[in-house]
Amino acid sequence: MRETVVILGVNHRTAPVAVRERLAYAEHDASAALERLRQAAPALGEAALVSTCNRVEVIGVAADAERAWAETVAFLARDRGIAADAFAPALYRYRERDAVRHLFRVGASLDSLVVGEPQILGQLKNAYAQAAEIGTAGLVLHRAFHKAFAVAKRVRKTTLIGRGSVSVASAAVNLANKIFDTLADKTVLLMGAGAMAELTARNLQRIGVRSLIVTSRTFDHAVALARELGGTAAPFDDFRPYLRLADVVIGSLAAPRTVIGPEEFEGVIRERRYRPALLIDLGVPRNFDARLNQLENVYLYDIDDLSGVVAESREEREREAAKAETIVESEVGSFLRWLNGLELVPAIKDIRSSVEQLRDFELLRHRAWLATLEPAERERIEGLTRGLVNKILHRILSGLREGGAEAPNGIYAAEIARRLLAPDSAADGLLDDQADDGDDEP
Amino acid sequence: MHTIWLIPALFVYALAAAGFVAGRLGANGWPARAAVPLLAAGAALQSIDLLVRGVQAGNIPVTDFAQSLIFLAWLTALLALYLIVRFGMPVVGAFAGPLVFLAVAIAAVMARPGRIVMPTALRSAWLPVHVTLALLGYALFVLAAGVSVVYLVYEKRLKAKRPLDAGDERAPSLEKLDRVNYQLLGIGFLMLSLAIVTGAIWADATWGHYWSWEPQETWSLAIWILYAALLESRLAAGWRGRRAAALTIAVFTVLVGSFVGVSLIAPGKHGGNFG
Numbered sequence: 001m002r003e004t005v006v007i008l009g010v011n012h013r014t015a016p017v018a019v020r021e022r023l024a025y026a027e028h029d030a031s032a033a034l035e036r037l038r039q040a041a042p043a044l045g046e047a048a049l050v051s052t053c054n055r056v057e058v059i060g061v062a063a064d065a066e067r068a069w070a071e072t073v074a075f076l077a078r079d080r081g082i083a084a085d086a087f088a089p090a091l092y093r094y095r096e097r098d099a100v101r102h103l104f105r106v107g108a109s110l111d112s113l114v115v116g117e118p119q120i121l122g123q124l125k126n127a128y129a130q131a132a133e134i135g136t137a138g139l140v141l142h143r144a145f146h147k148a149f150a151v152a153k154r155v156r157k158t159t160l161i162g163r164g165s166v167s168v169a170s171a172a173v174n175l176a177n178k179i180f181d182t183l184a185d186k187t188v189l190l191m192g193a194g195a196m197a198e199l200t201a202r203n204l205q206r207i208g209v210r211s212l213i214v215t216s217r218t219f220d221h222a223v224a225l226a227r228e229l230g231g232t233a234a235p236f237d238d239f240r241p242y243l244r245l246a247d248v249v250i251g252s253l254a255a256p257r258t259v260i261g262p263e264e265f266e267g268v269i270r271e272r273r274y275r276p277a278l279l280i281d282l283g284v285p286r287n288f289d290a291r292l293n294q295l296e297n298v299y300l301y302d303i304d305d306l307s308g309v310v311a312e313s314r315e316e317r318e319r320e321a322a323k324a325e326t327i328v329e330s331e332v333g334s335f336l337r338w339l340n341g342l343e344l345v346p347a348i349k350d351i352r353s354s355v356e357q358l359r360d361f362e363l364l365r366h367r368a369w370l371a372t373l374e375p376a377e378r379e380r381i382e383g384l385t386r387g388l389v390n391k392i393l394h395r396i397l398s399g400l401r402e403g404g405a406e407a408p409n410g411i412y413a414a415e416i417a418r419r420l421l422a423p424d425s426a427a428d429g430l431l432d433d434q435a436d437d438g439d440d441e442p
Numbered sequence: 443m444h445t446i447w448l449i450p451a452l453f454v455y456a457l458a459a460a461g462f463v464a465g466r467l468g469a470n471g472w473p474a475r476a477a478v479p480l481l482a483a484g485a486a487l488q489s490i491d492l493l494v495r496g497v498q499a500g501n502i503p504v505t506d507f508a509q510s511l512i513f514l515a516w517l518t519a520l521l522a523l524y525l526i527v528r529f530g531m532p533v534v535g536a537f538a539g540p541l542v543f544l545a546v547a548i549a550a551v552m553a554r555p556g557r558i559v560m561p562t563a564l565r566s567a568w569l570p571v572h573v574t575l576a577l578l579g580y581a582l583f584v585l586a587a588g589v590s591v592v593y594l595v596y597e598k599r600l601k602a603k604r605p606l607d608a609g610d611e612r613a614p615s616l617e618k619l620d621r622v623n624y625q626l627l628g629i630g631f632l633m634l635s636l637a638i639v640t641g642a643i644w645a646d647a648t649w650g651h652y653w654s655w656e657p658q659e660t661w662s663l664a665i666w667i668l669y670a671a672l673l674e675s676r677l678a679a680g681w682r683g684r685r686a687a688a689l690t691i692a693v694f695t696v697l698v699g700s701f702v703g704v705s706l707i708a709p710g711k712h713g714g715n716f717g
Contacts, residue, residue: 163611175600177615178596178615179616179617180617181615181617274681274683274685275680293601294601296683296684296685301603308603309603
């Protein structure tokens with residue numbers, strides 16, 4: 001049976017988190033798990049283990065896919081201490097073209113929860129590095145992973161799949177980048193301690209914000225969060241002086257009505273000498289008066305505005321994903337052509353040695369006569385036979401290689417050629433006899 | 443008059459302008475990607491035209507309005523290239539490209555046939571210094587106004603919660619546009635000041651008086667005051683962003699009016715009447 005790529009796994013679509021979390025491997029355990037898998041699943045000639053919060057997959061190479069899958073399922077059940085019945089219905093299994101396509105789609109982030117998110121490529125690279133280190137990645141997986149990385153790069157380069165903001169926090173960061181050239185000299189005022197506000201503040205720190213002021217109705221909360229984020233806490237009763245300092249104000253207060261209105265903020269703008277201010281209102285009900293957006297150099301985005309940005313980015317990514325699928329499909333084709341060509345290698349080797357053997361045999365048979373010739377004449381005859389052999393081999397092999405693209409026909413053709421040219425026992429016997437005879441000749 | 447080099451330059455500028463505009467509209471094909479090299483090629487072809495005419499005239503070729511316009515377009519193209527490459531702001535091409543094309547096209551149509559003879563009064567080492575400073579100042583003001591238009595468009599879209607343009611994430615930030623606008627205004631103002639000073643010195647050397655209140659001089663002074671006020675408003679009152687952009691455009695319209703008006707309606711000495 002022919003060796004091919006096989007994949008078995010679960011992802012965010014097929015399995016709920018309750019199943020994924022029980023199957024997932026901790027990063028530090030993944031290498032050891034792969035080692036254990038190698039012992040437990042002999043049907044897998046090559047293997048790699050991808051484990052992220054959204055997917056657990058075994059990517060391997062096997063001649064007997066069914067056996068490889070059964071061994072892998074048994075291994076996962078035993079190794080993770082989870083009944084096979086509990087996750088078997090959520091499993092997807094791919095082989096050959098489907099498996100290669102799946103691997104490429106995962107790498108290109110087409111199979112991700114958020115299409116186009118870049119982390120998966122790094123995770124896939126880790127999985128490959130582990131397999132390469134342990135030695136479970138062989139000829140096929142090396143090539144398959146490298147190809148998957150190349151496909152991901154091409155998709156990222158030629159489509160806009162990674163563009164736009166797909167979360168409210170990243171939308172806020174993108175907004176800050178549109179207004180401010182650098183965030184390093186900007187100050188963020190965080191009002192309230194909601195989870196989304198905190199995440200937004202963290203994202204802003206990631207792109208350079210160094211100065212952060214936290215204020216909250218409960219001063220202790222502000223102090224705790226400020227300590228965690230490396231900022232300073234400000235009393236809520238007296239937050240107004242800080243507005244003047246803040247280039248970005250994030251509101252997530254649970255307040256019955258707005259806490260900042262346009263009249264008071266106009267004064268703030270003058271005090272700020274018209275430096276732009278980004279107001280991000282994550283509160284429901286809203287913390288900032290909607291009319292603030294009309295003030296000079298003030299940009300107000302509320303939760304719906306940000307959600308709108310996110311929805312548009314997601315739609316754009318979906319459109320770009322269609323282009324990416326086309327790229328993946330063409331790369332899958334080219335990979336399979338290589339893989340099928342690879343399978344001809346043993347047959348091609350046999351054919352070559354068979355024909356070479358015929359030549360050796362003929363030369364041996366006539367060696368007594370050849371010995372009587374001048375060295376120059378002998379060389380010419382050797383050259384002539386070599387040329388003849390190479391011409392015949394070239395015709396057969398190039399024909400097979402071209403046909404190899406259309407597996408399985410190429411493989412059958414190679415097999416037929418191999419059998420036709422195989423030295424039979426009669427010839428072998430003849431070779432031996434003649435060789436003996438030759439020795440006896442005077 | 444112009445040389446045969448101007449027509450290919452005009453053609454290449456047209457392609458560059460189309461490429462820049464297409465790029466802003468989201469096109470990703472070769473015209474958008476070739477826009478910067480095309481603008482550079484246009485400027486190179488135009489350099490040959492300027493050089494040949496400069497050699498013919500024996501001095502910097504700026505003896506009439508059409509020639510000044512061509513020289514101004516050339517300076518604008520070079521400065522735009524610098525802004526695009528140095529500051530990573532291809533959006534500058536979207537206004538500079540069409541403007542340069544338009545200026546060269548108008549100048550090519552207006553150009554008087556025949557060889558221009560440089561009046562004796564202008565055969566001076568002061569001419570290239572004075573004219574280059576003045577037109578360099580103008581070119582900087584052209585770009586400042588263009589950057590201000592971009593600022594106003596982007597800021598309006600930002601307030602309306604729309605993407606800035608087709609290349610949204612690579613679009614320059616408002617802060618960057620504002621800063622570049624300020625720098626262009628600052629350097630432009632310096633150039634204009636130096637142009638006025640060198641003009642006065644040259645006038646004194648040629649006619650014996652520094653200032654004669656001829657139309658170009660009067661308007662230049664007015665424009666100098668307007669730009670001084672514009673810079674002052676930023677330094678003293680902190681006017682920046684939207685307000686600064688709007689004022690930059692307003693002052694620039696006065697500049698365009700004086701450049702065209704003085705040259706065509708009341709040229710004085712600057713129009714080539716040196717009686």
